[in-house]
Amino acid sequence: MTLDWFSLLLVAAIALAAPLLFAALGEVISETAGVINIELEGMMLVGAFTGIAGALASGNIAVAFASALAGGVLVAAVQGIACFIFGANQVVAGIVLNILALGATTFLLVSALGADVTKSAVTLERLPIPILSDIPYIGRALFDQSIAVYLAYLAVPAVWWLLTRTRFGLALKAVGERPAAAESMGVNVLKSRWAALLLCGALAGIGGGLLTLGGLGVFTPNVTKGIGFIALAAVIFGRWKPVGAFGAVMLFSLVDAFQIRAQALGLPIPYQLLVALPYLVTIIALAAFVSRMRPPAALAINYER
């Protein structure tokens, strides 16, 4: 295993991390406001689907991402209607939406995208940043990526700034900890939660879109393969902070990239075990650290006035 091997590992890890990062950051925002999205996976899956559909219909990558975003927002809106208007339990509604998203995208794959499921759409192109991308070992990994990956990097400080330096962020924190207190301070709890939820849907949708549009340009059933849940775990592991979530996402992605490359090395390990590795790491990380973490006090509790 040479340095070059590690460099390629990093390239793969960053590519894997970007979709996860969008979803995890969205979930950080949402959970800060006390809204949990078990349907983060569903948001990503629908985003991945509508992204491809948009790409096939328009041939334009910007339109494709806009439809990915809209797909995520759609799922978020359904969650919001179920929980905020009809008072459904957030976790239960989330689970149901995941099942619905999987069924709907699989079903629509044939009826909406046409029988030729292998038809590939426009995909994101790489956009190397001059000079920086020539840095040995890490240059290619960090700075020879698509614009979506760069945006994912930028989203980390952006979300941090949003949560700590804006009025909106302040309101979200109050709403996620003590909705009754926030309400009596004049914060509109429902509006704040809607905003956080839809923002999460938008980011998760983009993340999902990146899975398909940043890759092969095809949608396969259950293309997300549970990474929405990994993003959920990353939020907890990252202690509900954007930078923490970034670290957790990177850890998972490095392990995932490692297992993909390890398969190619022909090690005498059953490949099923390697595939399971990232999930195993997630479980261990959560089991080891979760007891010391304090979620927003009003997380997953609907607010009624």
Add this chain to the structure above:
Amino acid sequence: MPDDAPTRPMLVADQITKSYPGVVANHEVSIDLYAGEIHAVLGENGAGKTTLMAIIYGLARPDSGEVRLDGTPLALHSPKDALSHGIGFVQQHFSLIPTLTVAQNMVLSLSNSGEKVSVGEGTERVRALSARYGLDVPPEALVSSLSVGLQQRAELLKALARNARVLILDEPTSVLTPQESAELSDLLTRLAADGVGIFLISHKLEEVLRIADRISVLRRGRMIGTVAAKTATQRSLAEMMVGELSDAPVVSAGHRPRSETPRLVVENLSVRSESKRGEVHDVSLELFPGEVLGIAGVEGSGQVEMLEAMAGVRQVTHGRIRLDGDDISSLTVRQRQRRGIAHIAADRHAAGFVASLSVADNLVVPVAGDRRFSQGGILRRGAIRDFVKQAIEDFDIRVAGPDVEAGTLSGGNQQRVVIAREFSRQPSVVLSCFATRGLDFASIVAVHERVRAMRDAGAAVAYASVDLDELIALSDRILVLYQGRVAGIVDAEGATSERLGLLMGGSVLT
């Protein structure tokens, strides 16, 4: 101590020291308890009363010092150990399961002590103890359907069923009507006569003087002294509690001339609540500029919900609220704030402030939309810092800095944060609910001063409290609520707690 008291104390807590990060909650505190005495433990909030009792009950372990019962040191690892030695604790938050009946709770509690009884036997036990002490607790009633007073009795029965010789009560009368309090006092006296030793945590000087045999005072984690109730006065006790004593202005406000046009008018207001106890039915009232309208009533009479509806936190089911003539019933909280309404929420922890946010963030949430403090949604940190510093100084909030988490402050300082937040907007209407609950003496005086200052500046103040003496001292008029309806409105001047107490209990007087 009764005259025929035994010569050796039953329970001794000897040289107890307990530190939490940053605070010494108890410093070499010693206290003892004789069989058959009522020993009151007085002190301001944060004086270490509850910590001391928690150690005696096995909820906390001392860093040093020991607890002895009949001369034998106890190894108290948990309340279970304390209970097995006959030490019972009625805490402020009852440890009853609300969805079970009283008898079922009794069975649970007894089975924790290894005594297996059936629900039928539990029912019998409740009935027998209830009859013995004249408590009248229905064994088959769901705990959630009982009044707070009855729940407290059920909690007491649990301790008695386990043959408690030492009974600790944490501010038991704070949730009771004057009449219920009197009944509790009788009960405690009877229990003491039966040989039970009772620690009574309280901050009501008058009550302590009336029923305790001895009184111990804690201040900042240290034992200031133990005195016989016979020789103590309210003033001597207050001085032990706070150190020096300024002459607190606890005089009746008297009848004051007021403006002819009310600022706030409530017409036939009805409000729903999660529990039946909090519903408001057809309440009408007028609130004039420059007056304090006291709102009396036992807890759960609808005062919380009524004020919440006026503040806009709770939906109005029926009726109207007018501010300076305009119907504001459907305005949002923020819109009402802009029109000059301030609200001090009843439950400071749930609705008053956000414990995990900093003092600065708490102060700034309602005004963050102000052009002074944010531009295009982006917070102006410099301006906020100046504002927060000023508020901390103006309202005498004792805190190391604006970025300290609000939850780490003492109750009095938390309430100062809430008051600073609400009053720094110069409101014209103040809706205050249980603002002094659980606060120490100095903080109560500070709250009263602020409220009076707002009134003198022309604000219309509605001030709900369950403490009648406080209401009589602070109010111009007092409105009494009983089960969500107006039982009467009386002038504070000449009002007595007996008369108000009768109204609070539903005996209609005119």
